[in-house]
Amino acid sequence: MDLTGTEKLWGSPEQAAKEIQKAIYTQFRIPSAIGMGPNMLMAKLALDLDAKKSGFAKWAYEDIPQKLWSVRPLSEMWGIGKQMEANLNAMGILTVGGLAQANLKELEKRFGIMGNQLYHHAWGIDLSTFGEPLVTNSALSFGKGQMLMKDYHTRKDIAVVLLEMCEDIMKRTREAGYVGRTITLGLSYSRNAMTKGFHRSKTIHVPTGETLVMYNVCLDLLDQYFAGEPARQLSVRLTNLEPEKSIQLDLFDERKAQRQVIGHTMDAIRNKFGANALLRAVSYTNVGTAIKRNRLVGGHLA
Template sequence: MDYSLYPRNDILCIDMRSFYASVEAVKLGLDPMKTLLAVIGDISRPGSIVLAASPALKEKHGISNVSRFFELPNDPAIHIVQANMADYLHVSIQITKLLNHFAPKEAIHQYSVDEVWVTVNGLEKLFGTRQEIAILIRDAILNEHRITSAIGIGDNKFLAKVVMDLHAKKIESGIAECKYEDVAEKLWPFSVEKIWGIGSRMKRNLHRLGITTLGQIAQFPLDQLKKHFGVMGEQLYWHAWGIDLSPIFGDFTKTTQESFGHGISLLRDYTKEELLICLLDLCEEVCRRARTAQKVGKTIHLGIGYSTETGGGGFSRSTSLYTPTNITMEMHQVCIRLFNTFYDGHSKIRRVYVTLTNLSDDQDTQLDLFEERSKQKDIGYVMDTIRDRFGATAILRASSYTDAGITLDRSKKIGGHWA
């Protein structure tokens, strides 16, 4: 591969180690790397997931971020804490502000609450080489927030991210580098499932072709990868050679909204009657977001997941309307029809999501003068205004106050977890 044809940038990918657990340990005045600590999504539920485990807890007891609360060993040294998403977001924002001391805003790309890319091109005279900048940032985060970080350094975002995942997290310094010329040595030997962007389904598909490592992807004919996987096959090929042309500067938050969706994994099994109430709350949130964006949608999608207690499974179906909508009750009625058509009649429900897609601008929609749609739309916008001013629970439908309603409970959470 002739790498002289491709741009070389100075990119850092920074990951806060066991972020939620580290924040909680610091709050308790403990060492995040040595303390046995588990962050629980909901400590009132034994089946709740362990959102984060400290490095020491992972090493001593093998607890991971997919373990359940009841699986924690009876060890009095383990600190069990309730997740506090607002605290994690606050610390994440503070760390991002710290990064602004080293790079301008447009050079910082927040990937998640605990992971961020920073482009440090042209900062040599201020802070030194990209390796020296990585050391400065690592030490600054540790000194100001007592949180340990891992940093990958690469010629592009992909290389920085993958070398961070595969190498930086495993060494004492927490910093690893991968240039184009290092790809074959540092990345090719790893199994495909360890590579960022390759999930379990793609892993199975690659295994069917006899591909198990990143190096084998690089040596596989490009036309055959495109034949099997389309544009994703082409991306796999170029990533396997360490090539990534995604933008490194700019406002990375601007995206084109293609749909509005909302879903939930229920805390218990729901009956059909309870599900219809839950559906109304979900439709309310989806239509509120659509109205806020001044959008309407023509296609409504409903997904239902059955409880494993009644055999699992479920269905996912959609239908398109003649007139696009962002009216809650219209969307709710469509979801009810889809549910009644495809529900098996006996299974308990554990997961549900609704989506409004095939979007267009609200002002482009002509209302039917022989219906009450204009009043319904006005009611929706008035309710939105009240909620914007006085809070998400300032005005609710009566069904939201029942045991099957989900809005009140979720209003106390961020990202589905306690704030």
């Protein structure tokens, strides 16, 4: 909560926070922890890294070098997941202090807008306004992994399954009311392949809830990293989420609003009549998997 300007009513922000904490315990006998800071990020960091041990912590910008930069492993910091930690470690960045001293242009080149955000977060800088949900790739994501029934040897065949997976992921994303910026594709090759698989991400400028946008990003990643060996396992994930209502109109894309409506309409048809009631044509080919998998419950025939 934002306690700016409430001093005459409730005293200092620290006093007000501690009164709330006291009231929670008095009424419910539940201990609580409170983190405070000049922005939402720092309040969250104060909570996670300090207040959960002491019950109350207030951070200021001058506390960042001492209290935040020593944090290691990187996944201990809010907003950095295990995959991002591994990517940063590969660049020689092992602590939050190392992230703060990293080259901003290099981070942006590799991770897009997420690189810019991570750099500024390492300095305690958060420009989001109060009321915006704190959602990142580590806090919430939508994804799907699939072990293929047979080896898939060509890009064309792999693309069929990717389209089906993107359809499923985007349905769940839309129903939850989100759109996302970062798409991750993972591919593992057959046991007899001579090449290791890959796990790569791409962040787009405009967040999306459209199946085909996600699918085309997956194809770009596939074209860039696919080694031509037979594939046996795929995974796709959407992260870096924000509320769907944050999508802005595009003066140069007159059908954007129509595509959003179509997506929700398709979701409603599937919810009412079943997942197989509305499928893309590729699902009826001999490499499609959606029809068979939609009949399974927990991976087994219902």
